[in-house]
Amino acid sequence: MGRRFGDRAALTFGGFAAVAVAVGWFLLSSQVAHTDVQTAVSESLGAILVLMLVVSVIGSIRRG
Secondary structure (H helix, E strand, O other), rough: OOOOOHHHHHHHHHHHHHHHHHHHHHHHHHOOOOHHHHHHHHHHHHHHHHHHHHHHHHHHHHOO
């Protein structure tokens, strides 16, 4: 199987995706739901953890 991305490009893309999810979740939580900053930060860190868990499970299933 050929790879469309190299390992470094995939890690870079994944890092940017994780940061984008964290920032988006923080803004959604703090601006829309009007939660305090500490709660919004902890929710965004939780969103990153969930994203990494889902990507890890998908990767392990694809690799067999």
